[in-house]
Every structure is written in C-alpha cells, then in structure tokens.
Amino acid sequence: MFEDRKEQWLKTARSLKPALYEEVGRPSSGLSLHALREGDSVVLDFGDHYVGHLALKLTNEGSHPDAPAWLALKFCENRRELSETLEGYNGWISKSWVQQEQIHIDVLPAEVCLPRRYAFRFVRIDVLGLSSKYRLVIEDAVARTTTSANDACVRKYVGCAEDEALDRVALRTLRSCMQDFFEDGPKRDRRLWMGDLRLQALTNAVTYRNFDLVKRCLYLFAAVADVEGCIPACLFTEPEVEADDTYMFDYSLFFIPTLRDYVKASGDVRTREDLLPLALKQLELSETQFDPDTQLVKDCDRLGWCFVDWELALNKQLCAHAIWIYCAQAACDMAPDPVLSRKIAVRKQAAIRYLFDKERHLFVSGAMRQVSWASQVWAVLAGIVEGTDAAACLDSVVECPDAVGMVTPYMMHHYAEALCKTGRKKQALSVIRDYWGKMVQNGADTFWELFNPLDPDESPYGSAVVNNYCHAWSCTPAWFLRSGILEDNV
C-alpha cells in the first residue's frame, strides 16, 4: 500500500530539510574569576534555554600543566537538575539520556568543542582530576545554538505581564524543539512524534509560520507508513529515516487533523491531494478496533495501545473512541463524505448509549466504567456532547474526587481547548495561567514535559532525572493567546 509513493514522499521530505539559524550565547554568570583546583566545581548560567554545542576556552595558572585536566560536564535545562545524580536510578527510560560527559584535556591552553548537541541553560563543570602544579581557568564559554525557527516572523504579543511571560516561554519551547524537524524534546527523545507534531504545528501557524517544516514532517511520516499504510507513532531520521516500531491508535489517526490544520494554515492544497489517501487509510485501518455490534472502540489491555496522557491508571476506551470521531471529522473537513458523516453520527450515539452515565452526567470508560477528566475532555472535543451538555460534563468531573486526573501539559492543552469549545474561555485562560504559569513561577525558561503542581518530582519514568524541561507538547499557551480561541467572538 502506497509503496510506489514512498520514495517520492521521502524525496519531498528531504528537499524540505531546513537551513538552521545559528546564534551564539554566553554565560551571564559562572565564568570563573578564580582558578579551579581538583574538586572544585562551577555552574555556567547561559540565561536562557539553548539547543546546540558548547565550546570552552581553557587555560591554566601556575606551572606548565604536567597532567591532563579531567572534567565532568553536566548540561541542565533546569536549575534543579544541577544537583541530581543517577545514583539509584532504575527507571525504564535509559539513563544514557542524562546530558553528562567526562573529558580529558591533554594540552592547555585549549579550545574544547564538545561534539554532541545538548539542550541546556546551565552547565555544571566539576574538576575531577588536576595536578596540584596548576589551576584551571575557564576563560570563555560559548553556546553555538541552532533552530529552524525564524524570530523575525513572530509579531510581538502584547498583554498583561503574566500572559506575556507565558507567550515568551511557550515560544522558547517551540523554538528549541524546531530543528531539522519538529523534535518532541531537544534533550530527549529528539524524535518526531505525531502527538507533539500536531500541537507544534498549531502553535507554529500563529508564530514562526515555518510551514515547510510541518510539511516535511508530514512527508516523513508518510514515507515510513508500514506495508499496510499504517503511520507509526514516531520515527527516526538518523542514520536513515525509519519508523519506530511503536504504533498507537490515537497517534496514527492524528495524521488526519495535522494534515487538515496544515493545509488550512498554509493553503497548500497540493499536499492535501497528495496525502489525503494515506490520511483516510488511517481511518480504514482503525476499523479493526471497533466492535461491529456496538460500534464502540473495543477496550484493550496492551500498555500504550493508545496514548492520550501519561496517566498509567487511565482507561483509554472512551478517549480512543472520541479521538476517532475527532479525526474522522477532520477527514470530512478535507473531503466531505456522507457515508463517513453517518458513521460519525452513529458512533457518537454509541458513546452516549454505552459510555455515558446519565445520572452523573459523565462519560465513563472501559468495563469498570472508569470516570476520568480525559474522557470528558475528548467527548467534548469530539462533539459527542455539545453546548450546555458538554459544559456540564466538564463541570461534573470537578465534583467527582475519584476521577482519574491529568498529568501532562499535553492533556492540559486538550482540557483548556475543551473549555474554550464550551464557551468557558475565561476558565480556560485561568487554567493556562494557573498550570503553565506555575512553571514560569518555578523558573521555567521553556515548558516542561510533565508538571504536577502538587508534586513537581512526579515522573512516569521512575525518576525526574530523565524528565524533559523543554517539551514540544507544552508549547501551546502561545497558540491559545495568539489564535484568538480565547476571545469571546470566536
């Protein structure tokens, strides 16, 4: 399926590889005024979040160095990472993601250019070994950073100081993730994930407007669809473009609204014509997940079959069902289809019939009829309920203390969007100011992958040491503030 098209799709993707804008950053503090001895450490603060390479200009005081300088370097997006160690870390995300190096410098003075790319504001340098005959001086430190985001494209956002801060941090988040493609996080995984791409593309459309980068990512996904045409949840670009062997119900389907939104924002109808059959294929492939009798998405035990949020307790059945409707609607937006429209209507009714608790006015999910915030949010976004019925779902879940909550900015985005859809625009703004605003209050230069205001240490990975503090799916405050969705007349 589409095998004859993929080579051309890959060529298109490659032809859109962006030139990167380069910038040089220098630490606002930390360059050692005093020379360092073995055991000393210093923290360079570059003053903002950067993605790129570090070069150090090193020299010595005292006798001619008679032994190498042995340094540990740790690159931190967030101040809290400076003191974290891997000791005892046993999480399932590889500890190889922690941005730390050990280097030896044989000859001083030296200009040391570290070969890898890092995402960082802070660099902690520990002098692990040095001869007592000399001391080390860090004369200069230069961050050579890259992005495919063009700052000149972005109009200044004007609002209250609080909102301006949200916008600034959101832009920095998106900017740091915009490299050769839309990365999920420049620290980790440095990969193209569909869930992140969809929200990045939305925000990009009202900020950097690098539509070629969105197009490139759509074509990258198209090029790695499997033999049946199924689009993977994420893909690698190095050493060759290749699909990850991870497929998720929601992420495959999100190709459809991502394509729709791209075409709407860019006007590039040729890409819609080129990729629409592949988009529709995702709907066709998703049919196996439906119960033909109930017309409901079948629940599934397999961990990660559908993402929705990093809340492991969340039952995904209702969300998956609603996301299918949301994506099928996006397909109709691009190519009106009465058959598909009827199917959407039937499946909306199926959700109401089987997975709506009329007494509590709440959607439920799975055999255990779990109540969660996510289920209400996606039922609203899919239009399974509308108007006051929709608003009532979002109200009811607040009154339900046992409801499974939300843990990521990704899910919080959908909650705020659902509030907007029900006309609760002030409440949406409050959510954004409270949730993302608290990260700003916590010193965020970029928005974090995970944030529980009640437990900032929370991590689905076993330890916060591998968390990202710059993550694509968290960049949407700029979309909320700039798209007009928070305005009453939208």
Added chain:
Amino acid sequence: MFEDRKEQWLKTARSLKPALYEEVGRPSSGLSLHALREGDSVVLDFGDHYVGHLALKLTNEGSHPDAPAWLALKFCENRRELSETLEGYNGWISKSWVQQEQIHIDVLPAEVCLPRRYAFRFVRIDVLGLSSKYRLVIEDAVARTTTSANDACVRKYVGCAEDEALDRVALRTLRSCMQDFFEDGPKRDRRLWMGDLRLQALTNAVTYRNFDLVKRCLYLFAAVADVEGCIPACLFTEPEVEADDTYMFDYSLFFIPTLRDYVKASGDVRTREDLLPLALKQLELSETQFDPDTQLVKDCDRLGWCFVDWELALNKQLCAHAIWIYCAQAACDMAPDPVLSRKIAVRKQAAIRYLFDKERHLFVSGAMRQVSWASQVWAVLAGIVEGTDAAACLDSVVECPDAVGMVTPYMMHHYAEALCKTGRKKQALSVIRDYWGKMVQNGADTFWELFNPLDPDESPYGSAVVNNYCHAWSCTPAWFLRSGILEDNV
C-alpha cells in the same frame, strides 16, 4: 647565557621532528560474539602493547536505537589494571592520568574514533547505559598506532629463549616510547626526561639507531636551558616547547654523557661542537653544590634535589657526588682538560676520605652516614673505587641487611652496569634475568616503570593505579644483550 643560540637550537630540534610509522592492530580476543546489554562489559585484547588511537565499529541488534549508548572505556597496558578503580585514590600523581573515558553514541551504526592517544594492550568497555529496546554489537576495533622506531633497522637478537624474551620486551618498551621525541612513558608523563633519555639513547644506538631522534632531544633540552644555562630535568613540547620548572642535580649533569654517547654512536661531531659549551656549563653551575673545604657535594634536604632512584629513604649525597664525577669524566672524554681531570681526582679522593667506611668497605652518604646499594653502584660507575675494591663494595652491601635498597629498573640498570664494570658479567646477566625476567613472567609486554619483585603493588605515587607499565628507563636489557657489555672480552 646562550640566549643568542636558543632560537637556532629550537629550529634544529623542530627540523628533526620525525615522521611516524603507522600500524594497525586488531584485538586477538574480546570482540563480542554476543550483543551487549546495559551492565555488560567486554575486554578487548590487542595481543601486544600499542600506542595510538582506537576506532570502534559499533552497530545494534533489536529495535532502532531509541536512546544513546553510554559507554565507559578503560585502556590498560597491563591486565591487572582492568580491575583497578580510582576509588579511594589519594596519591600525588594526578588521577587524570588514568586512561579512562566515558562516551555517548547518539546514532548507530557508528564508527567511533576516540580523539586521544592511549598506551594499551587491553581495552575494557562497560555499557553504562542502553535502552532495553536494543543491544550493542562491537563489530570491529582498530588500534591505529604510531612510533618513530623503524623495526627494519633492528637485527634479530639470537640467544636463549629467556634472553630473546627480554630483548623482545625491551624493544617493545623503547618502540612504544619513541614518538615525536623519546617519551618517558606513553601513558604518563608523555614527556622528555633527561634520565630516561640517556638510557633510551644508549639502547637506541644498538637497536633502532634513530640518531636524529636523540639529536632532536638534545637540542630540545638545549633550547630550554634557563637564563643561566641550566638544563631542566624535563620539558614539554605542547603547546610550545617549554622547560618544566623541575631542576635536579643529576639530570642536568646527565646532558653531558648523553651528548658524549650520542656523538660516539652517531659520529656527529658537529653537534658535539655546537652543544659542548652548554654541556660544560652544567659542570660550572654544579659548583655551588660543592663544599669548598671538603670538595664534597653538600647534602641537601630539598625533596627531589637529585633523583637517583624512587626510593624516598635514600640519602643522595654520595650518589650526587659520584654522578658529578661520572659526568665530569664524560666531559673530559669529549674535551680533554687537565684542570678538570685534576678536580675529578681530588673529588674522588674526597669521597674516599669523608664518605668511605673502610672497616665495612662501604660508601656512606649524608650526616647519618647512610649505607645504600645506590651509593656503592654510583661510586663504582664513577670510578671512585676500581678493580677488586669496587667489586668488594658491591659484595659488602649484600651483607648489609639495613642498606637502603633499589626500587626502579632505572636504578637496577645502574647496578647491572656496575657489576659489568667490576667484571661480574655473569652476575649482571643473572640480575637482568631475575629482575626484568620476573616482569616477563608476570606477563609484561613492555617493561614497567616500577618493579619490586617482592611487592608488585609498590608505588611511590600512593597507588599502583597511576604506575606505568611501559617506561623508557626500563628498556635497557636490549642494550645489555646487544652492546657486548656482558661479554667477557669487553
């Protein structure tokens, strides 16, 4: 002093920078037949001692790598280093010398060329971090090694298997130390030390015969003599040629016999004419160390004022006195001088008068009249005693259990040479076979910096972890076996 000559001397030294012979080595064992997981480790055995760079060809099994590979590499000259760690190390030699790295590989498959040079036979690789989705395969490992020693210049040594092994290991030692200049040790300090150079040059003259390299080193030392003309104990060549701020009585003087031996072996009388004034200057500068009344070298409390051996308990007065005589004689060999010859005779007599215990037939040293092996050895080498008197000193010290012993192959060389000088050639050969031979029995591919047959862990540096297992001053078995000094008619 000589300031107007130094620029030209440095030019001469630079013009003699050798082209390096390159060789490729591959591990005889250790390339992983099975793929590695996090926590696994592997030891590559390259089968012989190499100095150079390592390139690894890495690939993966399983899913596309979704996280970097984080590896620790340890380069070991000797098998025992494989299990040593720096934990608890508190010695005064910098731990930055331990040949260990940590690297991250972001993209697989990869060819990883480590940028630094190492001295090694073994490479231990520990997988510190890896994703559970893939396994690491070391497909190939290549040591790209260099030396300025030309194997084609060396005739095969033919002798008993034991002596052939001594010769082979000695050659490998010298070869590994022959790089841009004669290094003391390719692991550490990678520097030009006068004490090492003298013995390397002797051995080079009967093996690789790279006389330009000796000449280059003589000129390097000449170029960095201080404003008074004093030659430092060692020098650096990177980033610029520069003297170390270490001056030692014996090492400055050894410039003289090193020049004499070079001219004798190479026939390069022009270099003798050029550098003789500087050589004689060392004698002149050493005069301040003499007591004008006794004509004895004054004892000194400053640690390291005169090297002789790594035995910290050794009083150096007698040795320093004898080394002065030895070096002054070398000056007379190059430029007969009746005044200097008379001074030598006077100072020989002074040693006999003040520092010879006639009853015990032993030279003593310092105010405490310390008896040591080193004092007897240097008294013999200097010709303070000769013939049966000399032999008797070397016999007497054997009977003296409190005598301060010898700890380095450097000192053992002088002991064996002294035995030869007294005609004890069979005994000298026994010493060489016993002492250096025991290193071979302990698996040495190259001879070690330090070796106490009774305590192989001994180190003057606080821990064996920073010891060298390839050290220039230990290469002289090849000189003994090839120079003819062990033959009865010499």
